[in-house]
Amino acid sequence: MCREKNWYLGDTVDICKPLIPYPLPGQQVYIKDAINFCINLPNPDSIFLKNNYYSKGLRPTVVQAEGFVQAFCSGPYLPPGAKPFPVGAIRSAHVMKNFTVPGQHYYQVHGTMDCDALNINCTQSFPGAYDDGGQYDDGPFISCGKEPYSGVDNSTSGNLGFKHYVEMAGNGLFCMRVCEPGTLVEGGACDVTHDTEGCEKYMRVKFTSGFDYVDLATPGAVTTFSVSLPPLPSPTAMPSSGGGSGGSGGGAGAPVNTVNPPSKSGAISRTWSCSAVFAFLFALYIV
Numbered sequence: 094m095c096r097e098k099n100w101y102l103g104d105t106v107d108i109c110k111p112l113i114p115y116p117l118p119g120q121q122v123y124i125k126d127a128i129n130f131c132i133n134l135p136n137p138d139s140i141f142l143k144n145n146y147y148s149k150g151l152r153p154t155v156v157q158a159e160g161f162v163q164a165f166c167s168g169p170y171l172p173p174g175a176k177p178f179p180v181g182a183i184r185s186a187h188v189m190k191n192f193t194v195p196g197q198h199y200y201q202v203h204g205t206m207d208c209d210a211l212n213i214n215c216t217q218s219f220p221g222a223y224d225d226g227g228q229y230d231d232g233p234f235i236s237c238g239k240e241p242y243s244g245v246d247n248s249t250s251g252n253l254g255f256k257h258y259v260e261m262a263g264n265g266l267f268c269m270r271v272c273e274p275g276t277l278v279e280g281g282a283c284d285v286t287h288d289t290e291g292c293e294k295y296m297r298v299k300f301t302s303g304f305d306y307v308d309l310a311t312p313g314a315v316t317t318f319s320v321s322l323p324p325l326p327s328p329t330a331m332p333s334s335g336g337g338s339g340g341s342g343g344g345a346g347a348p349v350n351t352v353n354p355p356s357k358s359g360a361i362s363r364t365w366s367c368s369a370v371f372a373f374l375f376a377l378y379i380v
Contacts, residue, residue, distance in 0.1 A: 107241070116231070116244030119163055119174030122258050123251035124271050126201035127186040127304035127318050129168030130176055131241060132202070132260055132269050133229045135213055136163035152214040155227030160239040162229055165211075171333045172246035181323040182210040183195035185301065187204060190308040191282075196273065199282040203268035203298040207325060215265045230259040232277060257283040261292050266300055268292035325330045 111117060124130040135142060135158030142161050146153045153161075164175040167183055186204035208215035231244045245255045257277045260269035272283035279286050287295040304318040 098168050112244055115242040116246070117174070118172075118243045119176075120240065120243035121172040121175065121246040121251070122166055122243075122260070122269065122271060123172065123246045123255075124188060124202050124269070125168070125252075126306040126316065127188045127202070127204075128320065129170065130186070130188070130269075131166035131172060132262070133162040133240065134158075134162050134165050134211060134262070137212055137379070138163065139225070145377045149214075152208075152271045154214045154216075156227075157214075159227065159229065162240055170250045172251060173250070179210045181325075182207050184322065184325075186304050186311075187298070187301070188306045190310070194282075197276055197282040199220070199270045199272040200255075201268070201270045201296060201298075203266070203292055203296060203300065204304075205265055205300055206262075206267055208265055208290075209326060215263060217264050228259065228261050228285070230277070230285045231257055232285045244309050259283045259285050261288070261295065263291075266292055268296045268298055270296065314369060332340055356373060 119136075120133060122131045122133055135155065137147070139158070139161040142153050142158060145151075146157070151364050164172060165178045165182070166172070167178055167186070168176045168219050171177065184205040184207055186202055189201045191201065192198045229240050229243065231240060231242075233241050243258075245252050245258050247255050248254055254273065255271050255338045256274040258269060259277075260267070261271075262268070270283055272281070276282040277285060292298055293300075304320055306316040306318075308314070
């Protein structure tokens with residue numbers, strides 16, 4: 094239907110629109126630094142994903158799980174409904190703060206992940222595939238958004254004043270931006286129209302080892318984080334190219350110390366039971 098309507102649903106009503114405030118619990122992301130952030134990933138508790146993948150001994154890819162997401166976090170702060178990463182799940186993370194353009198402020202994180210630990214299928218569709226086209230964002234339902242009620246935790250512990258996010262993942266890689274209001278449009282800091290390009294092209298990142306944070310207002314100063322990680326259980330957990338070994342914080346490895354050196358969409362439609370979702374989310378909200 095979205096393709097037929099040129100990705101604009103007009104006055105179509107979303108029968109699954111939640112009855113509680115959103116961003117929904119369990120679907121809120123944020124970025125502070127390389128060991129304190131949350132990203133959305135396939136929800137292991139999703140009824141749809143359980144019935145179509147997990148119960149059959151299969152793992153969903155990021156793109157197959159569009160519409161069925163769960164926030165996973167590194168660091169001690171968990172937004173409502175979020176879960177910590179499994180230990181060792183994040184193998185590297187690089188964060189950039191870019192407040193150089195008024196009205197287009199954003200934080201960005203990219204890194205590598207252990208797909209086995211996250212129970213995700215990260216096999217490439219073909220050699221050299223971008224990120225298999227998996228993208229999560231808070232694009233509205235009327236524009237065919239598949240996670241329209243997800244969003245940024247804009248509390249003081251998250252990213253105060255921020256609203257939008259765009260995230261890509263697959264092949265053992267991930268990247269995400271959280272942005273100011275009004276930046277979800279084409280050409281904005283959180284432009285959602287690049288979902289088939291992948292992290293390296295869209296966010297202009299390179300995947301290397303380690304954990305670090307840089308503020309473009311002071312590009313000569315880089316904060317690095319030393320993180321203790323368990324060894325990977327198998328070589329298949331990492332991407333076939335462009336990856337690295339390194340770590341994450343919080344549930345994905347314990348920070349050892351911090352130093353400050355002087356330099357630097359083929360998605361599945363939302364076919365769950367709305368009444369079941371409403372009941373679950375309402376119960377979660379009122380607790």
